Amino acid sequence: MMKKFFIAGFILIEALAVSVHGQDNASLKTLKQAFHGKFLIGCADDLTSNNDAYQASIKAQYDIVTPENCMKPQSLHPSEDVYNFKTADAMLDWCQKNGLKVWGHTLGWHSQTPNWFFQAVNPKTEETQQPQQGQPPRRPGARPNFDPNAPRPTMDEMWARGIKGDLASKEVALERLEKHIKTVVGRYKGRIIGWDVFNESIADGGDGSTENLRNFSWYKVVGPEVLAKAFKWAHEADPKAKLYYNDYNIEQGAVQNKGKHASSMLLLKRLIKEGAPITGVGIQGHWHLDTNLADVEKAIENYASLGLKVSITELDVTATGENSGAFSVNQGDRKIPVENYIKQAEVYKKLFEIFMKHSKVIERVTFWGLSDTRSWRRGQDALLFDGELNPKPAYKAVIEASKAK
Template sequence: MKLRRWIAAGAVAVATAAVLTSPATAGRPYDPTDQSLRNLALRHGLAVGTAVDLAALNDPADPRYRELAASEFSTVTAENAMKWESLEPTRGTYNWGPADELVTFARQHDQRVRGHVLVWHNQLPAWLTNGVADGSISTAELRDILRRHITNVVTHFKGRIWQWDVVNEAVSDPWDTPSTLHYKGFWAEHLGPGYIADAFRWARAADPHALLFYNDYNIEAFGSRDPANDKTQFVYDMAKQLRAKGVPIDGIGSQGHLGTQYGNFDTFQVVEALRKFAGLGLATAFTEVDVRSQLTEGVQAGNEAEINPRLQAAAANFDVLLQACLAERHCLSFTVWGFTDKHSWVPGWFTDPPEGMATIYDENYQPKRAYQALKADLIYSGPPYVLPRIPQRPRR
């Protein structure tokens, strides 16, 4: 069901009154008259990005999507166009067109590109998974296929990608079977956990200058700190081990998929996690931020008593993540996973119970409280607690 547009009355009008030095960044310089998220973030040396739906970007009946994707954000991520099933649907035949189109769009609008994703256990082409299942692709051949895919993709985009999500979601959750955290999915099952180090080394060999990230969800803050059940601790220990082995990992991407029905975290908890990763010499980034809400019968009927608390809770969660990123100077970018409810992945994925309202613009491209919270953070944050970013150099 399509939701009504709900915009809280009295949205605060903001002005860039604070005085900060403007760090040199790629793209256009800071403009005090420009109230876009991308421009306001320039004051902190921070990149603000969005995942992009290529179909929406090219829809002539929906020009507002393209306008906002270009004007509000300084980085873009392909929502699906760089995933394996999209790039190589037939073995040995690559479809570069949609991904190249996004890279061209980014160049035209002075944007950087986050590459998503080189290695993931989902959205793999059928020829690959079927070949492994029926035995026509051996373990040795599978490893070589992975090496060639990473090399081909990174080489194709060499010099045009700022950050690569090299490995995505390699770690299980406490509710999985077994409940003890472990390396999960297709690649761990068939190649063992060593594929992670291999993937980073192959990506670095193909592009010495791109930043290489491990990306995962539910790693915004520490819990028990027991690696058997605390996913953030597990990922921290994994990253520490990779660094000790000289693996060229440059950063950790925390996806930031949150929900208003959960307790979630406060800013100090998230800052602590970011700083622990920074202590390993790693950059950090929030890579897929959205905050979904349950679409109860009351919400779908337009009951503001149910809608308004969800809008405010969503804004608070966006706020926490951006505040934490601003507070930790090694946090280089903050990316929302789609910016409008009109093209959000959430309603199609979370159906029992139905969920939605996850982005910073409603279905009519009107900014929500979450958008205003992000804007306020970028305007009113400054020294001594918020300082320009510390750039990350790619590891050899």
């Protein structure tokens, strides 16, 4: 039976692929054509190492590009007096030249943010620490007595280890963040249509009774107030830009109003109450074959009930393995069964049918990457195109979903 099922599945997936490749180019819509007038279709990339085929694919398939890394604080603002705008500027110039919009990502985050934001003193050079008698020399910043078999440190432990000296005062940290936001948003005013103002503030594992914010980074040095302030500064720098809160797994628990979704509702209600000029919420959408689609739809409805727009900001659906959007994700078995691609197409189709149903609320659906080999989920074949940019069965399924009413 299994052998017959495998053969049948292989025939089906081949038929789907042929139907995509075999259609006349004039009749096969691109992604942005299929969803024109409903919501924007985007991809994530820094546009630094693409060949002609990838550049052509971006122009043909998408309305908007999110920078994958080059606008994150670590890349853009590595030290207090240094900004690296070269890659971001080049990306923006290319997009505007080719008729693509740009979404900014991200102004505030606990990750990929340099430690100087949080340190009382930011030395320009670090002296090599002298080893104790009988101990080998250490490189600057190395962890003493490292045990490879020790339990993996938590995120807050890793953050604390990177801080040198005392923490900055709340006032100093806020002053630095305000300058960063106003410098970056001000530079691209009128050229970037919106920003992920703060990213992934909610910790995993909560029961939904509180906002459950992370206990390090901005939330330790400043506290919960940092989010509303960041939104206000971004709005002052560009009053016309859309401003989003962005996070992963915040749809989980929506049907029962528990867990991370319940925490996200508490956070968003507070921001609105505090007068933060928030216009939308980004559900990242790092999903898998068994994602709870009822939670996805209910989350969209709940956020809309707050008067917010919604975007799916980092979409991928793994064809194998677990996928939470967090660290230590199981990359799965590289020998992916053919039936997984069929199931992946089904999941993508159902997701886009949900998005179409709520298209008055959905502003943007952005895929996080360009192909299965140009993706942070490489090895899990999570996108619509394979490594050669050939459309997979999931591509045709998404196009079919665009016909839903």
